[in-house]
Amino acid sequence: MTAVDGHDGSSRTDALTSWTSEWAGLRVGVLGLGVTGFSVADTLAELRSDVLVVAEKVDERYRLMLDVIGARLVQAVPLAVVPDELVALDPELLIVSPGFHPDHPVITWALERGIPVWGDVELAWRLRDKVGTPGSGSEPAEWIAVTGTNGKTTTVQLTAAMLAAGGLRVAPCGNIGVPVLDAVRDPQGFDVFVVELSSYQLHSTSSMSPWAAVCLNVAEDHLDWHGSMEAYVAAKARVYANTRTACVYNRADARTREMVEQADVVEGARAIGFDLGVPGPSDVGIVDGILVDRAFHDDRHSEALEITTVSELESVGLGAPHTVADVLAASALARSVGVSLSAIRDALAAFRLDRHRIEVVATADGIAWIDDSKATNPHAASASLSAFPSVVWIAGGLLKGVDIEPLVRQRAGGLRGVVLLGEDRTALLDAFQRHAPHLPLHEARGTETKTVMSVAVELAAALARPGDVVLLAPAAASMDQFIDYSDRGDRFASAVRNYLGSDPTDDNTPDGAAPSNGSGQHSD
Known part of the structure; x- marks a missing residue:
């Protein structure tokens, strides 16, 4: 499943690249009615599109809210064939919630008819200028895109905390639990979205052009959905497409390096490596227990700037090796938008991992x-x-x-x-x-x-x-x-x-065990 245009390549959807585009009257099918599906339906209803939601499982709250916003619902159990109502709609666009397999009957039907198939992230990117207009002094939020088999949520939260400590208005969103469309439509506006992206979401995204992007790591996961490791890796690699400033990759994971090398990026975008070793002149890494930046300063060929130390991270429950790697990746992303080292240190001192993470x-x-x-x-x-x-x-x-x-x-x-x-x-x-x-x-x-x-x-x-x-x-x-x-x-x-028998604690925590952590800012 990819973003696909109509039979002649000149579908009406080609021109839908802004909140101010002609969305009114557009016939749209929405597949799925969870948090993401409702955010899609609500957004399109606000744009005065003709919205038909097709779902198998329906929360009663969402059913009632669809009536309020003026979208229609078809519930089919099981959703094994294309509902007659969707066929009658003859949709010009299908928006698919994350998790639906690419060979789902409704998706297959749409692609065979030449109906464009998008995910919520593709829609959100095209609508990103709802709050803020380029050239007006109030710019749309920049996007920082984060994916990986593991560590996405922690890295998103770390990056957002660093950006906030640097004085930026930031919204962590996407697969972290807050639909990116909700962030796009928030009237207060933001400077930066830090967008957590699953392989499902990336699979159906084509036009996104983030400020910076990272794939933290790649290992076998969701193969039952993607069908093969190659397809899973290809979906993850889409995070780097059209990146404009910084492609952050894991030097300890050869696949992420290959993704960056093969990505079609905007001219001038830099490759920034991270790992737990000594960094090169365009990397962040560790020297003698000190996390350092050799990527985002003028004298990076001969000098490294201190970010923090491993011992300081251990004191706040961030000392596990994979968490230190997340800190390095987040620091690179934050530095790419100019956040100072002192702001990063302030953010790390106050940060706590979410529950159920070591x-x-x-x-x-x-x-x-x-x-x-x-x-x-x-x-x-x-x-x-x-x-x-x-x-x-x-x-x-x-x-x-x-x-x-x-x-x-x-x-x-x-x-x-x-x-x-x-x-x-x-x-x-x-x-x-x-x-x-x-x-x-x-x-x-x-x-x-x-x-x-x-x-x-x-x-x-x-x-x-x-x-x-x-x-x-x-x-x-x-x-x-x-x-x-x-x-x-x-x-x-x-x-x-x-x-x-109670909730005992003592001072005999084994070496390597992190201190007890409170709840973080958001949950997956």
Whole structure:
């Protein structure tokens, strides 16, 4: 699924590049009615388009609000064929909510008819001038685009905090939970949008031209949706297309470098690398425990400017290696728009990670209990496991088509034992049998959602020894047994506290464990 124009390439939608374009009367189908789908319908209704929403699941609140804004709804369960009402509409444009597979019958029907298919981000980019007019002294917000298999939300929040500390009006939006269309339509206006973009959203985006962009990393994920690793990587790579100033990439991930090398960018855009090593003259990195900038100052060939230190990051719960990498990426993005180093340091001193991201639930008897429920794929779990020397690992759930064996092979040596959850256990069991057959392994099987974490915690406690971390980093999605990763993490924390009898803490947190973190600014 890509943004596609009509049969002759001169569709009416070609000219729809501004809030002031002729949207009135445009026949639009909207596929999906979640937070994103409603933001699309509401925006198009405001533009006086003829809007028909097609959805399978419908929240009653959105049904009522569609009546208020004047959009129509067709609910089809299951949505396996194109509804007659959509055929009768003969739409000139189809807007698809994130998550619908590119071979969904409605999308296939639209593409075969030459109907342009966009996502909400493509629509938002074309409407970005609703607040602010180029040349008027009140410019539309610049966009900073952030994607990656892991670390997107943290990097978006870090970047937004740095920009705000630098005095800019900033809105973190997109896949972070605030639809980008809502940010575009906010009457107060902003200087910068920091836009979190999933591979689903990038797949259907074509005209976006951000100020700066980053792909933090790429590892197997969502292969059940994209169909192949190659298609997934290609979707992620779209983040760099038409970038105007800075293409930030991960020097430790060759795929992100290749994305930048192959991207069709605006002339003058620079490639800016980041990783945990010594930086080159167009990079940010680390020298003797000091995070430094060798990219955004005049004497970068012979001098490095201090951003902060690893020890200072550790003191505020940002010391895990993968989090330090996120700090470096965010610093590069912030520096690309001129934010001072002192503002970045101020932002970092006040920043706290969101819940369920290497969050210490409790410590007792020298054992730390850590919730990293947000580690929903092997790449994220590997980063979490690497932060601690000895781990009792609680893992499992929905693997989403990825290969779990490389993670087990890589990290088995640092494990005290394993407790398995979830439906997709066969692959995990096989991997441990091949690569760590003597490692203690227990299964929390035959239990309901309300009790499974209590069983898992009891099994983990029996394995743990002083100096260990009991780590919930499932490497899998949660929806087989839980509402979402937050529900999974909350149930883990509750089970830990119930098992320990209170909410104890002591001073014996193992090396590498971050201090307890409060809630961040936004959630995924």
